[in-house]
Amino acid sequence: MTIYAATIVDTPGDPFAGDPADALAEVGALCVREGVICARGTLAALAAEYPGEPVTRLDGGILVPGFIDTHVHFPQIRAIGGLGMPLLDWLEQCALPEESKLAEVAYAREVAGEFLDGLLASGTTSALVFGSHFAPAMDELFGAAGQRGLNITSGLVLSDRILRPDLLNTPETALADSADLIGRWHDRGRLRYAVTPRFSLSATDDMLDVCAQLLGKGVWFTSHINENVAEIATVAGLFPGARHYLDTYRRHGLVTERSVFAHNVHPDDAELATLAEHGASVAHCPTSNCALGSGLFPLRRHVEHGVHIALGSDVGAGAGLFLPKEALQAYFIQQLLGADGLALTPVHLLYLATRAGALALGLDDRVGDFAVGKDFDAVWLRPAPSSTLAVNLRQASDVTDALARVFALSTPADVAAVWLRGQRAAGQDPR
Numbered sequence: 420m421t422i423y424a425a426t427i428v429d430t431p432g433d434p435f436a437g438d439p440a441d442a443l444a445e446v447g448a449l450c451v452r453e454g455v456i457c458a459r460g461t462l463a464a465l466a467a468e469y470p471g472e473p474v475t476r477l478d479g480g481i482l483v484p485g486f487i488d489t490h491v492h493f494p495q496i497r498a499i500g501g502l503g504m505p506l507l508d509w510l511e512q513c514a515l516p517e518e519s520k521l522a523e524v525a526y527a528r529e530v531a532g533e534f535l536d537g538l539l540a541s542g543t544t545s546a547l548v549f550g551s552h553f554a555p556a557m558d559e560l561f562g563a564a565g566q567r568g569l570n571i572t573s574g575l576v577l578s579d580r581i582l583r584p585d586l587l588n589t590p591e592t593a594l595a596d597s598a599d600l601i602g603r604w605h606d607r608g609r610l611r612y613a614v615t616p617r618f619s620l621s622a623t624d625d626m627l628d629v630c631a632q633l634l635g636k637g638v639w640f641t642s643h644i645n646e647n648v649a650e651i652a653t654v655a656g657l658f659p660g661a662r663h664y665l666d667t668y669r670r671h672g673l674v675t676e677r678s679v680f681a682h683n684v685h686p687d688d689a690e691l692a693t694l695a696e697h698g699a700s701v702a703h704c705p706t707s708n709c710a711l712g713s714g715l716f717p718l719r720r721h722v723e724h725g726v727h728i729a730l731g732s733d734v735g736a737g738a739g740l741f742l743p744k745e746a747l748q749a750y751f752i753q754q755l756l757g758a759d760g761l762a763l764t765p766v767h768l769l770y771l772a773t774r775a776g777a778l779a780l781g782l783d784d785r786v787g788d789f790a791v792g793k794d795f796d797a798v799w800l801r802p803a804p805s806s807t808l809a810v811n812l813r814q815a816s817d818v819t820d821a822l823a824r825v826f827a828l829s830t831p832a833d834v835a836a837v838w839l840r841g842q843r844a845a846g847q848d849p850r
């Protein structure tokens with residue numbers, strides 16, 4: 420057992436449901452037994468309740484729940500920074516040539532390690548990971564994630580048209596390879612499987628039928644939707660019978676409580692109503708949307724329709740793995756939308772980077788905040804004393820003000836330590 424004493428901040432409530440301030444909680448200490456939080460309170464109270472137990476003091480900075488990234492591509496970790504292109508050009512010129520290289524297992528192994536270590540260095544402890552088109556590469560990702568103790572949901576990417584030929588599979592091989600991977604990895608420790616058609620642009624109705632069969636095995640589902648106007652027009656042409664983009668998935672039973680759709684920058688009201696009706700979630704990817712010029716996310720319309728949203732880094736189109744940067748960019752976008760935007764507070768930003776992701780991934784009984792009974796997945800953000808963030812934290816008037824300064828200024832360099840189910844992750848700076 421260990422008692423952690425720190426400035427501990429989490430969002431057990433929902434800032435979109437009422438006064439955002441009510442969603443925030445601050446506490447001075449947590450007691451962790453076998454990786455699980457068993458008490459929270461003041462240090463004095465916990466030290467009295469558990470006399471003689473070791474106390475770890477995390478002085479300076481703040482301790483927050485591990486970040487939860489609901490949309491990130493592991494085969495693109497080496498393809499960040501391809502600026503100046505819209506989605507379909509970027510895919511063809513930047514992302515997909517790199518993804519092809521994962522056909523080689525040794526290459527995939529290196530990339531998986533770089534990706535997962537990058538997540539940890541950014542304070543991300545749970546992620547819904549868009550996988551590779553190659554099954555052996557998925558074995559590498561799952562194996563390496565299991566070794567590190569990360570909470571990873573991922574799956575083989577499925578496509579049977581339009582993309583470069585080496586990335587295509589048939590519905591038959593997709594079914595067999597995915598079923599094998601589910602058998603090997605789903606619900607093994609902290610690993611889970613997600614059925615992952617790249618997008619309906621590159622998946623025929625036969626392939627989407629296979630996805631429905633696989634989803635029946637009790638796994639998760641993720642894909643892309645409504646990211647870019649040229650993409651949306653192409654999908655409309657490929658599915659003349661569909662009412663809208665979401666309908667290409669809905670017709671196959673793929674819009675469920677276990678479905679997470681990335682982007683949704685250009686939804687119509689019928690799509691938002693359908694997402695809400697089925698309890699599906701949307702992964703908002705702010706830096707990617709800006710980098711590719713995809714558009715300004717209509718967050719207010721999602722909230723008003725009751726669609727659950729969380730954050731995704733969307734690396735490699737996104738500008739890095741650090742979720743606070745995505746949260747800050749989400750804030751910027753809502754500011755730019757003016758009256759159509761939804762002004763986000765620092766409490767919203769922490770919620771979006773943590774508990775909102777846990778809810779989207781159905782992990783809210785395990786992670787996302789520091790409630791008693793949950794896994795101790797945590798990030799200690801502590802800036803170097805001379806940094807501008809440290810200067811600003813010393814000026815913060817209260818914990819909400821401190822959070823605002825953290826979201827404005829923090830970088831992965833401020834990640835002083837990360838815990839996964841109570842285990843300090845290797846490679847962290849023990850300052």
Ligand SMILES: [Zn+2]
Nearest residue numbers: 549643681733
């Ligand atoms: Zn993506």
